[in-house]
Amino acid sequence: NFIALQFAPQSLVAPLGAVSLVTNVIIAPLLNNEKIGLFDIGGIALIIAGCVIVVVFSGIVQQNFRLCVLVQLLKAKPTVLYLCVIAAAIIAIYVFLWTVERGVQRYHDEYLQLTDEHERVINSA
Numbered sequence: 841n842f843i844a845l846q847f848a849p850q851s852l853v854a855p856l857g858a859v860s861l862v863t864n865v866i867i868a869p870l871l872n873n874e875k876i877g878l879f880d881i882g883g884i885a886l887i888i889a890g891c892v893i894v895v896v897f898s899g900i901v902q903q904n905f906r907l908c909v910l911v912q913l914l915k916a917k918p919t920v921l922y923l924c925v926i927a928a929a930i931i932a933i934y935v936f937l938w939t940v941e942r943g944v945q946r947y948h949d950e951y952l953q954l955t956d957e958h959e960r961v962i963n964s965a
Contacts, residue, residue, distance in 0.1 A: 855894040858887050 865880050905913075913919060 849898075852894065852898045856891055858891060862887055 862884050865876065865884055868874055869876050
């Protein structure tokens with residue numbers, strides 16, 4: 841990737857690094873006798889689609905911004921809105937995962953309790 845940065849901007853080179861994941865998914869079954877599942881195929885399709893979108897829509901225009909311009913762009917309403925949406929999405933995902941983990945733990949605890957009661961009934965009979 842370091843050498844590729846000499847020929848193209850980082851915004852174009854970095855997403856194309858995901859192609860190594862595709863090669864891993866393709867080569868791993870050959871080396872480890874694994875099966876490729878539907879999620880693997882879906883992941884490969886998403887990675888390839890993302891790389892194609894990046895390459896097609898990437899502007900090769902390179903601009904050098906001064907710090908004051910970058911600060912103004914950071915304070916712009918679209919940027920603030922984007923950062924708020926990303927923060928809200930991260931918080932929502934965290935809350936969702938926390939809720940799921942609590943539900944799984946509760947289910948596991950109830951299962952263990954039922955198993956213990958079942959063993960007591962069997963042992964008392």
